[in-house]
Amino acid sequence: MNDASLAIDVRGMTKSFAGHVVVDSIAMRVRRGEIYGFLGPNGSGKTTFLRLLCGLLRPDAGEGTCLGFDVRRQSDEIKRKVGYMTQRFSFYEDLSIEENLDFIARIFEVPGRARAVRESLVRLGLENRRRQLAGELSGGWKQRLALAACLIHRPELLLLDEPTAGVDPKARRDFWEELHELAARGMTVLITTHYMDEAERCHRLAYLAYGRLLAHGTVEEVVGGAGLATWAIAGPDLFGLAQTLRRRDGVEQVVPFGNTLHVSGSNPAALARAVEPLAGRGYRCERVESGLEDVFIRLMSASEDNFP
Amino acid sequence: MSRYRFRFRRFWAIVAKEFIQMRRDRLTFGMMVGIPLLQLTLFGYAINADPKHLPTAVFCADPGTFGRTLTVGLRNSDYFDVRREAASEAEVERLLRLGEVQFVVHIPVDFTRRVLRGERPALLLQADATDPAATGNAIAAVNQLADRALDRDLKGPLYPLRAHVGPVKLQIHRHYNPEGITQYNIVPGLMGVVLTMTMVIITALAITRERERGTMENLLATPVRPGEVMIGKLVPYIMVGYLQTLLILLAARFLFRVPMRGSLPLLLAFMLLFIAANLAVGITFSTLARNQLQAMQMSFFFFLPSILLSGFMFPFRGMPGWAQGLGEVLPLTHFLRLVRGILLKGNGFLEVWHHAWPIALFTFLLLGIGIRRYRRTLD
Numbered sequence: 001m002n003d004a005s006l007a008i009d010v011r012g013m014t015k016s017f018a019g020h021v022v023v024d025s026i027a028m029r030v031r032r033g034e035i036y037g038f039l040g041p042n043g044s045g046k047t048t049f050l051r052l053l054c055g056l057l058r059p060d061a062g063e064g065t066c067l068g069f070d071v072r073r074q075s076d077e078i079k080r081k082v083g084y085m086t087q088r089f090s091f092y093e094d095l096s097i098e099e100n101l102d103f104i105a106r107i108f109e110v111p112g113r114a115r116a117v118r119e120s121l122v123r124l125g126l127e128n129r130r131r132q133l134a135g136e137l138s139g140g141w142k143q144r145l146a147l148a149a150c151l152i153h154r155p156e157l158l159l160l161d162e163p164t165a166g167v168d169p170k171a172r173r174d175f176w177e178e179l180h181e182l183a184a185r186g187m188t189v190l191i192t193t194h195y196m197d198e199a200e201r202c203h204r205l206a207y208l209a210y211g212r213l214l215a216h217g218t219v220e221e222v223v224g225g226a227g228l229a230t231w232a233i234a235g236p237d238l239f240g241l242a243q244t245l246r247r248r249d250g251v252e253q254v255v256p257f258g259n260t261l262h263v264s265g266s267n268p269a270a271l272a273r274a275v276e277p278l279a280g281r282g283y284r285c286e287r288v289e290s291g292l293e294d295v296f297i298r299l300m301s302a303s304e305d306n307f308p
Numbered sequence: 309m310s311r312y313r314f315r316f317r318r319f320w321a322i323v324a325k326e327f328i329q330m331r332r333d334r335l336t337f338g339m340m341v342g343i344p345l346l347q348l349t350l351f352g353y354a355i356n357a358d359p360k361h362l363p364t365a366v367f368c369a370d371p372g373t374f375g376r377t378l379t380v381g382l383r384n385s386d387y388f389d390v391r392r393e394a395a396s397e398a399e400v401e402r403l404l405r406l407g408e409v410q411f412v413v414h415i416p417v418d419f420t421r422r423v424l425r426g427e428r429p430a431l432l433l434q435a436d437a438t439d440p441a442a443t444g445n446a447i448a449a450v451n452q453l454a455d456r457a458l459d460r461d462l463k464g465p466l467y468p469l470r471a472h473v474g475p476v477k478l479q480i481h482r483h484y485n486p487e488g489i490t491q492y493n494i495v496p497g498l499m500g501v502v503l504t505m506t507m508v509i510i511t512a513l514a515i516t517r518e519r520e521r522g523t524m525e526n527l528l529a530t531p532v533r534p535g536e537v538m539i540g541k542l543v544p545y546i547m548v549g550y551l552q553t554l555l556i557l558l559a560a561r562f563l564f565r566v567p568m569r570g571s572l573p574l575l576l577a578f579m580l581l582f583i584a585a586n587l588a589v590g591i592t593f594s595t596l597a598r599n600q601l602q603a604m605q606m607s608f609f610f611f612l613p614s615i616l617l618s619g620f621m622f623p624f625r626g627m628p629g630w631a632q633g634l635g636e637v638l639p640l641t642h643f644l645r646l647v648r649g650i651l652l653k654g655n656g657f658l659e660v661w662h663h664a665w666p667i668a669l670f671t672f673l674l675l676g677i678g679i680r681r682y683r684r685t686l687d
Contacts, residue, residue, distance in 0.1 A: 056525065056528055056529055079529060079531045082529070084526070084529040086525050088522040090525055090526035091523065091526065092329065092523060094332045095325065095332075099325075099328060103325050104530070106317065106320075107321050107322075107527075107530045107532050108530060108531065109315070109531075133332075
């Protein structure tokens with residue numbers, strides 16, 4: 001992998017606030033044109049890491065490049081080529097849709113500004129409502145406006161911080177469609193999310209907890225790397241069964257999924273000994289592939305044990 | 309870094325955005341125009357530091373001519389509004405206690421006789437001095453009034469008595485404002501008060517709002533430089549400050565007929581310094597406040613001493629030493645001296661310069677703190 005094919009290549013990125021380490025020596029490599037998912041519990045340092053990448057925060061330690069520019073010294077160059085979409089809607093609610101786009105275009109000194117704004121409005125499908133105040137838009141439309149504003153200066157890297165939180169499934173699907181289209185045209189996307197279905201739509205992912213990177217790779221690599229065996233169990237009184245199973249040897253995690261229980265453990269033989277006897281007592285048991293969610297819940301609870 | 313210096317186009321984008329937001333935020337815009345108008349009406353018309361027509365009772369025990377003359381003289385003065393002629397000492401006491409009158413003028417029994425004998429009889433003025441500001445000037449006025457009222461009767465053979473009536477004549481000379489018109493003092497001062505109030509609040513709010521709504525984070529992720537954001541946000545409010553100044557100057561000239569003896573361009577130049585001082589306060593507050601409410605509270609925390617200790621509300625020289633010391637720190641104190649110096653006394657640059665440098669010093673110190681704190685909020 002040479003440097004030119006990497007959009008992000010950083011090592012040892014560390015940041016603490018008031019003595020509390022929020023991002024702890026993170027290394028990350030993201031290829032150009034890749035959609036990279038960034039997962040982890042609330043407060044795990046995802047947002048802080050994004051802010052370090054786009055030059056909003058200065059790292060305490062660490063080095064590397066973002067789009068070929070030094071993350072420590074060339075944050076101005078990086079800012080020109082990055083589109084950063086904050087977790088909260090952070091455009092001006094008292095400005096109209098068009099005024100918001102125009103403002104961002106002016107700040108980035110976009111050449112042919114009027115045309116860029118007009119094209120952006122057309123792509124959004126908002127040319128009729130361009131005079132409407134941004135504050136009057138619904139959640140899904142606000143998110144689309146924010147994405148359009150982040151794209152107006154044709155960035156090479158998009159940093160999206162939980163862009164789909166509180167957005168309905170249809171709008172989310174359209175949003176992901178657009179991300180894949182952008183990635184196909186060479187845009188690199190780093191996106192944080194809590195949704196498993198979204199995690200599975202990423203080319204590669206990373207899992208972060210307590211400021212540390214616990215797993216990364218493709219979905220298959222992350223699931224495989226966890227070494228977790230999982231059984232799905234269906235039958236009567238699953239709630240009572242879950243209580244019993246949690247006490248058995250070999251069972252490390254029991255998670256209800258609707259009408260089935262997902263029972264996981266890192267020792268497949270021990271897990272089989274714990275689960276198989278149920279088959280004779282009216283329960284339907286089958287070995288399934290561990291899902292991302294099983295793996296993440298496992299990573300999350302394991303990290304809690306390691307860093308109380 | 310050095311390749312990305314201050315860019316006029318980005319700065320201008322911020323200015324344009326601020327103007328759009330200002331136009332949309334009707335309440336704040338109303339405040340910016342409304343506060344000068346409201347204060348002009350309140351201080352210009354309603355509040356008078358030299359109150360007149362104070363309710364007065366006369367207790368005239370003297371049946372002679374001079375007692376009557378004096379009563380008429382009181383009735384004719386602006387300061388006194390003679391509502392009662394008390395009949396007894398008890399009534400005098402009751403009127404004062406109930407607050408029905410502010411003054412009682414007591415003319416003793418043998419007043420006329422003793423004037424004629426040249427004995428300089430005592431004239432008792434009882435005042436309800438619970439509000440000293442209200443009574444001070446009236447008490448001074450009664451002195452002259454007694455002399456003048458009696459002068460009219462002391463003619464012909466009685467003429468020599470005049471010399472005895474007021475051997476030590478109280479003389480009050482009022483410079484720059486011979487008629488003692490409160491508005492001459494208040495209206496120029498209002499410029500400073502209005503600017504202090506609106507400039508501090510508006511800048512503190514404008515910057516805190518960006519942070520509270522999360523838009524600051526977005527701005528900082530763009531190539532725009534902190535200096536461009538800061539100056540871009542301040543320039544529109546400097547213009548608003550001048551608009552307010554213009555409004556008050558027009559009112560001063562045409563409504564209140566305040567004399568303008570000094571140079572107007574000089575005043576407007578110093579005005580920029582004063583506006584800068586208040587903007588610096590606003591910026592500093594915005595870096596300390598976590599939300600707009602806190603920014604508002606801090607602004608009032610600054611505004612109150614400014615209005616009370618600057619010499620706008622109360623005479624500066626009448627305050628105790630420690631209060632004067634605090635007042636000397638505030639830009640408004642020096643600005644009031646500067647404005648009054650230029651407008652009322654016709655002072656030139658060299659005469660008001662010593663009022664300007666304390667404002668400049670204050671501005672530099674606060675701007676230093678503000679910018680240091682502003683930088684820190686990024687990280």
